[in-house]
Amino acid sequence: MCEKTNKTGVALIDSRPLTRISISHLLTSFSDDFVILSYPDIDEFVAEYVDCPYKLEAILINAGVTRVSEDHISNGIQRLKHKHPNLPLVLLSDRDELVDILDAIQIGVRGYISSTFSPAKIIHSLQLVISGGTFIPSKALLEIIEKTAKPIAEERPNGGKIDPAALQTFTSRQMEVFELLRQGKSNKFIAYELGMQECTVKVHVREIMAKLKATNRTHAAFIASQISDLEH
Known part of the structure; x- marks a missing residue:
């Protein structure tokens, strides 16, 4: 009933x-x-x-x-x-x-x-x-990245690369933040979507930047945006 x-x-x-x-x-x-x-x-x-x-x-x-x-x-x-x-x-x-x-x-x-x-x-x-997101196991995401990292790097104008080994160091929470960062979402939006404080999101973003060797948040978002869209 x-x-x-x-x-x-x-x-x-x-x-x-x-x-x-x-x-x-x-x-x-x-x-x-x-x-x-x-x-x-x-x-x-x-x-x-x-x-x-x-x-x-x-x-x-x-x-x-x-x-x-x-x-x-x-x-x-x-x-x-x-x-x-x-x-x-x-x-x-x-x-x-x-x-x-x-x-x-x-x-x-x-x-x-x-x-x-x-x-x-x-x-x-x-x-x-x-809440509007798409979920797949992180293992599958890493496998996709490993299969696509080389052709994606060849197509990038700046020649940047995503190191699959770096993604393996992400915590499950960082993977969730990374996915929303990949979609171009703001820290405020990410905090709302994941039920977190915005200051906590900023900490995760800084750690993601460090692991991706990104110079700033915009650079990190650019690197993340190069990943093949899993929603299609």
Whole structure:
């Protein structure tokens, strides 16, 4: 049943009762800010959402070991995008291969969460997507950068390079700040998006600048902007 509440609502679609119940319990018990509405399949979610007075903020699909490229997963995602274009889709998966992550992003998934993540990290990833961001595991981001660093460097007028080894020294928080910096967001915006103090953001930006060997914030933003846009 749907209830009116001020909490963040997330629809969880998972065909397996045990994992569906377990994930719902873990997330709601770990954070008082979330309410998880569970559905065994897309059909039931679509049918119940029509008359639901409760405002959902995202849809979380647990794909398990199934590849996103398989028809019933990709077709289901396309159907949800058509029915609810304003609800961001997040995939929870047992697979962490780069090809699977890129397939998911390309068909419109806004978040790709590994089933190895802790409940806290899953919640934080959902919050990032709900706030308008895109989330992929940092391991995948580093792999993409390693594959694209050389051609990107060759195309840059100033010949600058992003050192993948430097990115490996980033904390998870610095990676989040770096992603928003890459999008050209201001310190104030980053602070709002990540629920931080602006002075804390400035500390992270300074540390990012040092690790990237950037001369100033503008230079750091320029270096970050050269990374291939993961949202497309």
